[in-house]
Amino acid sequence: MSKLSSALTIAGTDPSGGAGIQADLKTFQELKTYGMSVITSVVAQNTTGVQNVQHLPVEFIEEQLQSVVSDMPVHAFKTGMIATKDMMQVIRKQMIEQNLPYVMDPVMVATSGDVLIVEEARGYLRDQLVPLATIVTPNIPEAEFLTGLEIQNFDDMKRAAKVIVHDLGATSALIKGGHLEGDATDWLYDGNDFHTFAADRIDTTSTHGTGCTYSAAITAYLGKGYELVEAVGLAKKFITAALKHAYQIGHGNGPTNHWGIREETNEVKNY
Ligand SMILES: Nc1ncnc2c1ncn2[C@@H]1O[C@H](COP(=O)(O)OP(=O)(O)OP(=O)(O)O)[C@@H](O)[C@H]1O
Numbered sequence: 001m002s003k004l005s006s007a008l009t010i011a012g013t014d015p016s017g018g019a020g021i022q023a024d025l026k027t028f029q030e031l032k033t034y035g036m037s038v039i040t041s042v043v044a045q046n047t048t049g050v051q052n053v054q055h056l057p058v059e060f061i062e063e064q065l066q067s068v069v070s071d072m073p074v075h076a077f078k079t080g081m082i083a084t085k086d087m088m089q090v091i092r093k094q095m096i097e098q099n100l101p102y103v104m105d106p107v108m109v110a111t112s113g114d115v116l117i118v119e120e121a122r123g124y125l126r127d128q129l130v131p132l133a134t135i136v137t138p139n140i141p142e143a144e145f146l147t148g149l150e151i152q153n154f155d156d157m158k159r160a161a162k163v164i165v166h167d168l169g170a171t172s173a174l175i176k177g178g179h180l181e182g183d184a185t186d187w188l189y190d191g192n193d194f195h196t197f198a199a200d201r202i203d204t205t206s207t208h209g210t211g212c213t214y215s216a217a218i219t220a221y222l223g224k225g226y227e228l229v230e231a232v233g234l235a236k237k238f239i240t241a242a243l244k245h246a247y248q249i250g251h252g253n254g255p256t257n258h259w260g261i262r263e264e265t266n267e268v269k270n271y
């Protein structure tokens with residue numbers, strides 16, 4: 001399957017290039033997807049953590065969205081960091097109008113531990129954005145917040161995925177196991193069946209932006225028309241290769257490799 005496709009990410013920035021909008025656009029490019037972006041917050045951050053944040057005015061976020069959707073074809077949407085309820089409201093409106101594949105990464109806290117969305121917006125995210133998503137991609141702490149469950153093993157992950165679909169209303173849920181011990185195993189529930197995606201755990205500290213990169217890859221593949229399970233499988237190969245071939249840069253948790261994976265390995269070639 002190879003056709004011209006485009007994807008729009010709505011998220012915060014990372015000037016050090018490992019997470020957020022920058023990670024999403026690099027991933028889209030690597031997967032031969034025309035990438036577009038709407039910025040919600042400008043974040044001063046790097047591999048060591050978040051130094052400062054400036055939220056853009058909500059009207060300006062809406063203007064950016066209009067600029068894109070009034071002119072450009074979008075085959076799939078992704079949201080990442082959306083810091084406030086007001087921002088979520090305008091994005092929600094667009095998602096309803098567009099009715100296209102929507103990958104929702106419920107970003108709450110960075111790898112560094114810095115909080116990326118205001119406390120009182122979390123409930124709105126769960127109740128008003130999750131139901132619109134084609135796929136929600138929480139890590140373990142995010143899945144615990146969304147479901148109120150404690151997650152310690154695969155059975156808990158599967159239970160949480162079911163709650164996100166049947167109780168919260170998402171079309172599917174992918175619970176990522178990066179925060180558990182052992183292999184890096186993720187569980188996808190598509191409303192009927194479970195699918196598991198596993199990789200050997202890579203011994204690396206380069207995990208900044210892992211979640212952003214993974215969900216951007218899922219978005220790119222959905223935009224190309226791949227079915228959900230296939231899109232997640234291909235994205236899992238991509239994130240695993242990006243972790244395995246990461247450059248050791250920065251003084252904290254370095255970024256994954258968004259560039260040249262195809263040239264350096266034959267692990268990611270299916271797009
Ligand atoms: N050390 C690792 N080795 C292999 N795969 C990993 C490793 N850490 C995370 N992963 C995989 O990376 C993807 C992202 O998972 P994770 O649970 O880390 O998400 P996240 O917490 O949202 O990411 P982030 O680190 O960006 O916050 C998943 O597919 C997970 O299984």
Ligand SMILES: Cc1ncc(COP(=O)(O)O)c(N)n1
Binds near residue numbers: 012043081107111211
């Ligand atoms: C703008 C933005 N969005 C998301 C993340 C999460 O990424 P990570 O948890 O890997 O730091 C981040 N650090 N910055």
